[in-house]
Amino acid sequence: MSATPAQFRRVAETARPRVAITIDGAPASALAGDTVLTALLVNGRRVRHSDFGDGPRAGFCLMGACQDCWVWTEAGERLRACTTYVADGLAIRTTPEAP
Amino acid sequence: MSAAPPPVIVGAGPAGVRAASVLVAAGLRPIVIDEAPASGGQIYRRAPAGFMRGAAVYGSEAAKATAIHRTFDSLVDRIDYRPQTTVWNLRPGRLYTVRDGVCDELTFGDIVLATGAMDRIVPIPGWTIPGVYALGGAQISLKAQGCVVGARTAFVGTGPLLWLVAYQYLKAGGTVAAVVDTTPFATKARQLFGLLRGGKTFINGLRYVATLRLKGVRITEGAIPVTIVGSTHVTALRWREASGREGSVDCDAVAIGFGLKPESQLADLAGVAMRWNDGQRVWEAARDRDGRTAVEGVYLAGDGSAIAGADAAEIDGALAAYALLADRRVTVPEAAVAELRTRRARLTRFREALDAAFPFPAALAAATADDTLVCRCEAVNAGELRAAARDLDAREVNRAKAFSRVGMGRCQGRVCGPVAVEILAAALGMPTQALGALRAQPPIKPLPMTAAVRLAAE
Ligand SMILES: Cc1cc2nc3c(=O)[nH]c(=O)nc-3n(C[C@H](O)[C@H](O)[C@H](O)COP(=O)(O)OP(=O)(O)OC[C@H]3O[C@@H](n4cnc5c(N)ncnc54)[C@H](O)[C@@H]3O)c2cc1C
Ligand code: FES
Numbered sequence: 001m002s003a004t005p006a007q008f009r010r011v012a013e014t015a016r017p018r019v020a021i022t023i024d025g026a027p028a029s030a031l032a033g034d035t036v037l038t039a040l041l042v043n044g045r046r047v048r049h050s051d052f053g054d055g056p057r058a059g060f061c062l063m064g065a066c067q068d069c070w071v072w073t074e075a076g077e078r079l080r081a082c083t084t085y086v087a088d089g090l091a092i093r094t095t096p097e098a099p
Numbered sequence: 100m101s102a103a104p105p106p107v108i109v110g111a112g113p114a115g116v117r118a119a120s121v122l123v124a125a126g127l128r129p130i131v132i133d134e135a136p137a138s139g140g141q142i143y144r145r146a147p148a149g150f151m152r153g154a155a156v157y158g159s160e161a162a163k164a165t166a167i168h169r170t171f172d173s174l175v176d177r178i179d180y181r182p183q184t185t186v187w188n189l190r191p192g193r194l195y196t197v198r199d200g201v202c203d204e205l206t207f208g209d210i211v212l213a214t215g216a217m218d219r220i221v222p223i224p225g226w227t228i229p230g231v232y233a234l235g236g237a238q239i240s241l242k243a244q245g246c247v248v249g250a251r252t253a254f255v256g257t258g259p260l261l262w263l264v265a266y267q268y269l270k271a272g273g274t275v276a277a278v279v280d281t282t283p284f285a286t287k288a289r290q291l292f293g294l295l296r297g298g299k300t301f302i303n304g305l306r307y308v309a310t311l312r313l314k315g316v317r318i319t320e321g322a323i324p325v326t327i328v329g330s331t332h333v334t335a336l337r338w339r340e341a342s343g344r345e346g347s348v349d350c351d352a353v354a355i356g357f358g359l360k361p362e363s364q365l366a367d368l369a370g371v372a373m374r375w376n377d378g379q380r381v382w383e384a385a386r387d388r389d390g391r392t393a394v395e396g397v398y399l400a401g402d403g404s405a406i407a408g409a410d411a412a413e414i415d416g417a418l419a420a421y422a423l424l425a426d427r428r429v430t431v432p433e434a435a436v437a438e439l440r441t442r443r444a445r446l447t448r449f450r451e452a453l454d455a456a457f458p459f460p461a462a463l464a465a466a467t468a469d470d471t472l473v474c475r476c477e478a479v480n481a482g483e484l485r486a487a488a489r490d491l492d493a494r495e496v497n498r499a500k501a502f503s504r505v506g507m508g509r510c511q512g513r514v515c516g517p518v519a520v521e522i523l524a525a526a527l528g529m530p531t532q533a534l535g536a537l538r539a540q541p542p543i544k545p546l547p548m549t550a551a552v553r554l555a556a557e
Contacts, residue, residue: 007230007332007352011272013245016149033147038244045332046229052478056331058229060475060514062236063141064134065217065362067509067545068475078547082236083134085147 007058008041021090022074030086037062037069037081040092047071047081048094072096103208105130105179106423107194109186109365110213112140113163113409114401116171117416118211123177125424130205131178132196134185134544138171139164141215141235141402142409146243156242158267159303163409188541189368191394200547209396209427211419212366212384213412214403216359219381219517221464222481223255224471225327226355234356238264247273249352253336255279255324256356258457259304264354265316266307275316276350279338281357281460283321293452296445300408319346323463327353357459359406360517364539366404369397375532378454379406380461381517382536388440390419391426398423411446414439464518465525473522474515476508484519485526496534499523509545512537 016031023043030039037059040047046056047069059069062082069081074091106122108115111133122129137145143157143164157164181198188195194210196203218233225231230249232240234256237248247268253276254265265278287294294301312318321341328335337347358379366384367373371392374385383406386392386399400419401412418439421431467473469482484503493499496506496519505519506512512519516537524531 005332008240008244008246008248009250009273010245011241011247012152013146013150015151033149033244035244038240038246041248042246050227050475050478054472054478055227056229057227057475058332060227060231060236061217061233062239063217063233064544065510065513066233066475070509070545080545085136 004044006042007045008038010042019086019088019090021086021088021092023092024094032086034086035082036071036079036084036086036090036092039086040071040081040094046094103427104206106209106211107132107205107207108211108213109133110140110215110401110403111135111138111171111180111182112213112215112401112412113143113167114213114215114403114412114416114419115140115211116167116174117413118213118400118420119174119178120170121417121420122423123174125429129178130181130207132181132184132186132194134183136183138182139168140412141239143167144239144243146245150245152245158270159299160409167413185544186365187544187546189365191370195541197546202546207396209398209423210369211390211398211400211416211423212369212403213400213416213419214362214365216361216402216406217513218355219357219360219459220355220514221256221357221460221518222467222471222473222515223324223327223353223355224468225329225333226353227472227475228327228329228333229331230329230333230352231327232352232354234260234264234354235359237352237354238267241267241271241273247271247352248354249333249350250274251276251350252352252354253277253279253348253350254354255336255338256358257282257460258356258358259453260359261356262304262307262311264356266310269311269314269316275311277317277319277336277348278311279322279324279336279346280318280320281322281324281463282457283341286458287456290452290456293448294456296452297449300449317348322346358457359402361406362403362513364511364543366392366397366399367536367539368541368543370394371397371399373536376405377532378451380459380521380531381406388418388443389422389436390415391422407446407450411443411450414443414446418443459517461521461531464521467518467522473518474505474508474512476510477504479503479505479515481522484522488523488526493523494527494529494534496520496523496537499534500537506537511539511543
């Protein structure tokens with residue numbers, strides 16, 4: 001577990017198998033059945049940066065409506081974090097390209 | 100009749116499931132499309148494979164959830180079910196979908212739109228700070244992910260869902276920092292007679308409030324939210340009590356919800372007229388009590404056309420399917436339809452009492468401070484919106500949208516729309532409904548880049 005404070009707290013369903021992912025290159029842990037958004041927010045406090053430079057964002061509607069949670073994969077694919085599930089080896093980027 | 104293409108149902112929530120069930124019973128094989136990986140819709144959303152809590156997550160509604168899930172499972176072999184498929188456009192007789200980045204089209208004759216609702220928001224200064232979530236989203240996180248959205252969550256807004264989700268957080272072992280309801284207690288008490296019609300639903304509501312109080316949760320009614328404090332994440336919520344005193348609570352998450360609004364974009368694209376619901380202060384797609392619209396072959400059911408809750412959505416789904424069958428000259432059970440209409444009318448009266456008990460705070464929305472962001476997608480604040488209204492004389496909401504970019508972003512005004520119209524109306528001194536409804540535009544949800552590229556190549 002990383003030392004970064006998390007936004008989300010797990011209160012149930014913690015017996016699921018672990019899934020290894022990376023977030024901006026750093027290894028992180030998630031559980032099978034987590035959305036990408038959940039995986040990001042149990043590991044930290046943000047999902048992406050606003051397109052307008054007004055700060056970090058961490059999703060909002062959690063139901064695929066507000067579109068404020070689009071992230072990228074290392075391969076450059078775009079995905080909506082709150083409606084996409086993690087898979088072993090998923091490499092997430094919270095910024096469009098490697099800095 | 101055999102030549103007619105199969106009916107299409109968009110949405111596999113309580114409304115869509117009941118519609119499918121009636122159509123299958125009549126010997127049809129409907130196409131059921133839902134962007135979620137499983138049936139159930141919002142309220143009866145199913146957890147991903149491997150989750151263990153089962154129906155317990157639905158609390159008092161567990162039996163209904165199980166019934167809907169079982170019904171749908173029993174239908175799966177007799178329908179053409181297309182999960183994880185988003186409908187992103189609709190033209191007369193033609194539907195455009197995307198699944199896993201692959202676009203598809205299909206021709207339809209009859210269609211039932213059962214697209215459900217989403218949270219309605221009033222922007223509170225600071226609402227884009229990480230840790231602020233839509234109320235329904237906070238519930239989804241708990242039900243379908245086993246997570247609370249923060250270590251200490253404050254609930255702000257109004258409506259029965261505010262109290263329900265706060266209660267569910269408490270029950271699940273979360274910490275509820277406060278419940279800040281903008282509706283004064285007296286407004287609710289005045290509706291007591293109408294609310295009693297809700298029977299068990301009303302009793303459950305009282306139980307949620309009582310439990311929150313008993314557990315010592317800080318509760319305030321008739322308050323005005325002032326600001327969400329924080330930079331990289333939420334640290335507090337501040338409000339002004341009805342007495343004028345300032346209130347504040349430390350928290351690392353805020354759930355905001357001011358009732359729900361229909362997901363009516365597909366109905367709009369289908370050419371169904373929008374009508375103003377003055378009790379809820381939202382635009383909704385016009386239909387008769389059976390779900391028929393003025394557009395032939397287009398039927399509406401559930402919260403996607405009129406916010407009335409899950410029980411009403413189930414009835415709506417069945418009624419819309421019966422209307423569709425009757426229009427195809429299939430004999431429908433008149434007595435059953437009459438009974439459904441009666442039950443639905445009762446729920447409508449309960450809903451009207453709820454709407455009056457938890458009114459949308461239009462004045463609060465209209466008073467959104469100039470420097471508060473209204474549109475998260477395009478970063479437009481209330482001041483820019485007001486300026487567009489006054490300087491460019493935007494007396495129609497779609498003109499204001501073109502000038503200010505409010506509602507032009509990725510979410511298509513789903514989040515900012517209801518607030519934008521209140522701000523504009525107040526700035527122009529016009530009744531809100533006179534500004535008209537924000538028009539839907541395809542794609543109603545953004546296409547993944549791969550799909551957009553593939554589409555362009557065609
Ligand atoms: C987040 C949330 C939480 C809620 N929680 C409660 C609760 O706890 N208790 C309560 O009484 N009410 C709750 N409600 C109210 C809820 O709207 C109704 O109770 C009920 O779910 C309405 O049923 P429905 O069938 O009309 O729509 P829904 O249950 O919302 O189902 C609509 C379905 O349509 C699908 N859909 C929508 N648009 C598209 C598209 N373009 N393409 C493909 N599929 C699409 C959605 O994925 C969804 O599965 C909640 C609402 C929301 C938004
Ligand atoms: S959080 Fe709103 S679309 Fe994902």
